[in-house]
Amino acid sequence: MAKLYDTTISALGIGKRKSERLDNGGSLIIWNKKRAAGGSKEFYFRKILKEGSEINIKIGSYPSIKLVQARKRANELSSQAAGTDNIKFQLEEEKRLRVAAEQAAIRERARLDNLGTLQQLCEAYRDRMKAEDRSSYAKVFASLERYVLTPYPHLATQKANLITADDIKHILQAMYARDITTTLNRTRGDLHAAFNVGLTYDHDITVQKSNGLCFDISSNPVAKIKKIQRFERVLERNLDTEELRIVWEACCQYMNPVYASLLKVMICTGFHPVELLRLSSTDIVPDERAIYMTKTKSSTPNLILLNKYAWAEIQTRLNEPGATNLLFPSRVSNPKSDAYDRTSVLSNQVAALRSNLPIEPFTPRDIRRTVKTLMGKAGISKTMRDRMQNHTTTDVSGKHYDRYDYLPEKRVAMKTWEQWLAKNVIDPGGIDTNVISGLFNRAQQ
Known part of the structure; x- marks a missing residue:
């Protein structure tokens, strides 16, 4: 088996093939198949097994794949074949894993693209309240718009799973500085409830997510911030x-x-x-x-x-x-x-x-x-x-x-x-x- 050259491949007649022995066993084959007018020249890795059978693995077509590329790939397959009894199974398994990894990457990219913002989380909370027939849903959302979403647009457009306890603290501190008392606790409570909705939203089978919206929230950032007890009015007045x-x-x-x-x-x-x-x-x-x-x-x-x-x-x-x-x-x-x-x-x-x-x-x-x-x-x-x-x-x-x-x-x-x-x-x-x-x-x- 002489070494292959481009001139050898160019002169190869239809139906003919030439081979080149590889160092780790097996051969690089160029085969001019009768598939079209003028033939079709294709590279293969070929190896004869101990029991006499042979395996042929297509590498590609010439000249789309150059000779130097085909030789490199054939040597890689030769090395792989030397370490396994079933090179085809190994290649199929590698392909399966590669396809699975590509699909996982596509899904992860789609998930990242569909991650909801704080605005969308508040809307999801509003929709949950509405679905539960809680008549205060509009009032609660209006309050979140007034004290959170409108004054902090950079947080409203931030991915909800990137909102931190420091972000929540900043919102509530501003309200505290303005002497807002009871409403401060109500806003904290509404944000806490909204993030609790986000914790289970991705796996909630009752929510129809046609747009692929998800939040990937693993913890509630509001939980670290306690409500201010002295702002809670204890109502005890009753008329005699x-x-x-x-x-x-x-x-x-x-x-x-x-x-x-x-x-x-x-x-x-x-x-x-x-x-x-x-x-x-x-x-x-x-x-x-x-x-x-x-x-x-x-x-x-x-x-x-x-x-x-x-x-x-x-x-x-x-x-x-x-x-x-x-x-x-x-x-x-x-x-x-x-x-x-x-x-x-x-x-x-x-x-x-x-x-x-x-x-x-x-x-x-x-x-x-x-x-x-x-x-x-x-x-x-x-x-x-x-x-x-x-x-x-x-x-x-x-x-x-x-x-x-x-x-x-x-x-x-x-x-x-x-x-x-x-x-x-x-x-x-x-x-x-x-x-x-x-x-x-x-x-x-």
């Missing part, structure tokens, strides 16, 4: 009986009629103002003189039984024409559909009311606490008070197994509360024992 009587009598004089009605219904039921502000006329159950509330803080629908005083306010609202079917539409300033925004209007109305009253300041939230406290004074058990206000049951039995609606017991408790309100707050000395016509009578039958 005399104060509640003054509020009941004066609210219609100093408040907008819609919000005066809302305040009275709160006193009669102890329900959260946001839950009541979401109600529409379709939520009223006239036959039961009740409200069927589907959106509650505990996410548990609740049938709210009304005493005659609350029912009178509801009837007033139903009989008053309005542009929307909201039970308590906004009649102050510009109409607002968001219940949380309208709660601020209620707070302003209550502030105007209390400025004209000879009692200590209070907020709408204090009414809920007041009702819970005075219901106990009226003789209603804490268990029943919790059920009337739809507070979440935390024990396993109540949370997972007890599906009884407690309506008869609620009717009795509401009757007790109505009588106590009549005697001590609304009409002292003039109790009407015929409470809610028909409603409690059915409970006693």
Whole structure:
């Protein structure tokens, strides 16, 4: 086997082949195959095995691959073949690993290209809240935009998994320097919740990620920063009986009629103002003189039984024409559909009311606490008070197994509360024992 030269290859006839022996065994073959007019000259590595069989591995076509390149590759294959009994299997395995590595590199490149920013993380948190039917999702996102995304655009466009605890500290320090207190803790809490969403987002099978969005977050940078306890307001104010009587009598004089009605219904039921502000006329159950509330803080629908005083306010609202079917539409300033925004209007109305009253300041939230406290004074058990206000049951039995609606017991408790309100707050000395016509009578039958 003489050494191959370019002149040898050029003179090679169709169907002919020449070979060159390699130092580590095997040969470099040039073969002019009858595949096209004029032939096709191809390089091969050839080795005859001990049992007499042979292997042929194509290197490439001449002149696309030069002779010097083919010789170098043939020597590499010769060296490999000397150390293995199955060079073809080894080459196929190397190819498989190479293809797998290339695919992994492509996936990693795509992952890096699709890594979400802090802006996108906050949006994902907002979307999660919306999917969970949490009505505060818009308010929370607006707060994050105001205190985080808008003032720090360089962080908003930063990959979320590159945000550090120092970045979060910088945001919160700026708020602290501006004497922002409670909202500082709320912003910290919202950011903490957003990063918790990011921790599981990439592997959440319930999220449809058509755009390939991912975050690759392995730890929550907000966890290192604790909330400031002294900024948490401990709300303990509750009105006594005399104060509640003054509020009941004066609210219609100093408040907008819609919000005066809302305040009275709160006193009669102890329900959260946001839950009541979401109600529409379709939520009223006239036959039961009740409200069927589907959106509650505990996410548990609740049938709210009304005493005659609350029912009178509801009837007033139903009989008053309005542009929307909201039970308590906004009649102050510009109409607002968001219940949380309208709660601020209620707070302003209550502030105007209390400025004209000879009692200590209070907020709408204090009414809920007041009702819970005075219901106990009226003789209603804490268990029943919790059920009337739809507070979440935390024990396993109540949370997972007890599906009884407690309506008869609620009717009795509401009757007790109505009588106590009549005697001590609304009409002292003039109790009407015929409470809610028909409603409690059915409970006693």
